[in-house]
Amino acid sequence: MPTALITGATAGIGAAFARRLASDGFDLVLLARDGDRLDRTARDLRDEYAVRTEPLIADLSAEDGLAAGEDRCRQGVDLLVNNAGFGNKGTFLDVPVTDEITMLKVHCEAVLRLTHAALPGMLERGRGGVVNVSSVSAFATRGTYGASKAWVVSFSQGVAQDIAGRPGGDRVKVMALCPGFVHTEFHDRAGMDTSSIPGFMWLDRDKVVDAALRDLRRGVQVSVPSPQYKAIVGVSRLIPRELVGRLSNKTGRKYGPQR
Numbered sequence: 169m170p171t172a173l174i175t176g177a178t179a180g181i182g183a184a185f186a187r188r189l190a191s192d193g194f195d196l197v198l199l200a201r202d203g204d205r206l207d208r209t210a211r212d213l214r215d216e217y218a219v220r221t222e223p224l225i226a227d228l229s230a231e232d233g234l235a236a237g238e239d240r241c242r243q244g245v246d247l248l249v250n251n252a253g254f255g256n257k258g259t260f261l262d263v264p265v266t267d268e269i270t271m272l273k274v275h276c277e278a279v280l281r282l283t284h285a286a287l288p289g290m291l292e293r294g295r296g297g298v299v300n301v302s303s304v305s306a307f308a309t310r311g312t313y314g315a316s317k318a319w320v321v322s323f324s325q326g327v328a329q330d331i332a333g334r335p336g337g338d339r340v341k342v343m344a345l346c347p348g349f350v351h352t353e354f355h356d357r358a359g360m361d362t363s364s365i366p367g368f369m370w371l372d373r374d375k376v377v378d379a380a381l382r383d384l385r386r387g388v389q390v391s392v393p394s395p396q397y398k399a400i401v402g403v404s405r406l407i408p409r410e411l412v413g414r415l416s417n418k419t420g421r422k423y424g425p426q427r
């Protein structure tokens with residue numbers, strides 16, 4: 169059985185990846201911080217799909233959590249989904265700088281280190297895939313969050329090019345996944361008020377996962393699920409960056425009162 173390691177596997181997009189991959193027959197390594205929730209998720213998926221499920225408690229903003237994720241990737245995984253992520257509550261100067269650095273650790277350092285740990289085994293076996301969950305924010309201007317997601321896109325494209333020329337590299341895929349708004353726990357956790365975001369902007373997480381896995385199979389390097397977001401990203405590439413910044417900076421970035 170192939171094995172998939174999914175970070176942030178207990179909620180939202182990561183949980184949708186876990187369910188879909190279990191139904192496809194993957195054994196799963198499920199990584200997140202909340203151990204009770206991980207155990208419940210692992211048990212439910214194992215019982216429902218008769219696959220092996222391995223909970224891995226790890227905080228990807230801490231050195232021991234990063235090292236645990238790397239170790240498990242080095243033991244061999246066929247598919248790595250670097251999905252864990254979060255939003256901070258507020259714009260740049262309202263957020264403690266330590267929280268911004270934590271975001272860079274989870275969104276960038278963890279993605280870099282787990283990808284670096286997983287790829288040699290995949291190249292040796294001549295098969296495998298890495299999905300790095302970015303966001304359409306990568307093409308907009310949305311503070312540290314958008315900047316970190318832009319890094320994920322650039323990093324994934326760069327790594328895909330770098331491995332293409334290596335032995336086995338033509339059968340190992342690396343892709344950045346850039347969804348728009350998806351109903352998950354993300355916005356509540358970040359204290360975001362999403363009431364002004366129109367219904368057509370919201371995506372179904374299972375459809376996002378379907379599109380991602382389809383694009384990965386086709387060798388797409390940057391996957392933008394859904395026609396409406398493909399159009400938005402296409403237009404954003406045609407208009408001046410400053411205008412993109414002014415239009416995109418406020419969309420969906422209304423925060424409730426500071427807690």
Ligand SMILES: NC(=O)c1ccc[n+]([C@@H]2O[C@H](COP(=O)([O-])OP(=O)(O)OC[C@H]3O[C@@H](n4cnc5c(N)ncnc54)[C@H](OP(=O)(O)O)[C@@H]3O)[C@@H](O)[C@H]2O)c1
Pocket residue numbers: 175176177178179180181182199200201202203205226227228229251252253254274301302303304346347348349350351352353354355357
């Ligand atoms: N929802 C959207 O609209 C949207 C749009 C575009 C991109 N994305 C991206 O999609 C990814 C998943 O987000 P989501 O919306 O599914 O969020 P979510 O529902 O809040 O789920 C986040 C998951 O990540 C885990 N996690 C958070 N911090 C972690 C850490 N430090 N170490 C390990 N695990 C951690 C959480 O579990 P624990 O709390 O137990 O650790 C949870 O399993 C993120 O990278 C996000 O930026 C989301």
